[in-house]
Amino acid sequence: MPMPERQELLMVRHGQSTANAKGVWQGQMEFPLSEDGRLQAALAGKALAREPFEALYSSPLARAFETATIIARESGFREEIVPLDGLSERHGGVLEGHTWAEQERLDPAFAKKFLSLPEEDRWAFAGAETDEEVMERFEAAISEIRERHPEGTRIVVVSHGGAMRAFLRDRFGPDVLPGTHRAANASITRIGWGRNGTGPELLDLASTLHLPGEEGPDKTRTE
Incomplete structure (x- = not known):
């Protein structure tokens, strides 16, 4: 497949982490990919091998950077993977490191108030x-990435469910990933900008056609 006429950003959520598998809210805590997550990343890389891309950027958090490394290997991408802090997940405060059931057990008053807001x-x-x-840091990272590459290029960005959701809803409205929905692990979201920067246009949201048994955005809270 040739490079597109428009500038395309292929935004990939990292593969399943060990915390995702247990329902733990990660935020900016470090967890590696699970075995299923590594398989998901490999399948995303094979899918992206059919769409030549010029650059590969990633959140520096381990679950994202490992996903990017596997994507590079499986797609045949030989250039440097560029980490950008702005692509990191939302810092989760007291939510980090716990499942929601643990939050409810440890501090039921907090959990009740949280859900009421x-x-x-x-x-x-x-x-x-x-x-x-x-959004301040994520938008700055996306703008930096776009400015580094000319029109008519395809760029892969590996990030996280919560940060990606905030960006997509800001750009395309609250009907995108409503409620507790997040893009599924290793899903691919395609965004396009036309000539002279017109757009963006949401071309494909959280596609999981490359993953077995997946149907699209999920409802997990574990970011």
Whole structure:
């Protein structure tokens, strides 16, 4: 497949981590990929091998960078993988390192109050990064990436469910990944910008056609 006329960003959520498998909210804590996660990353890499891309960027968190490394291997990408801090997951405050069941057991009053708040107020209540704080750094990272490459190039970015969701909802509206939905592990979201930077256009949301038994965005809270 040739390079596109527009600039395309292929945004990949990392493969399943060991924390994802247990339902643990990771935030910026470090967890490796599970065996299933490594397989998911390999399948994403094989799918991306059919779409030549110019550059590969990643969150520096281990689960994302390992996913990017596997994608590079399976797609035949030989250039450097570029880590950018701005692509990291939302810092989760007191949510990090626990399942939701543990939160409810450890502090039921907190859990009840958290669920009663509008989403935009929950993060501050939990001591987590707000959407505004996530977007400030994530948007800066995406802008930096886009400025490094000309029109008509395809770029792969490996990031995280929560940060990606904040970006996609900011750009394309609240109907994108509503409620507790996140892009599935190792899913591929395609965004396009036309000539002279027009757009962006959401071309494909959280595709999992390359993954066996997957149907698209999931409802996990474990970021």
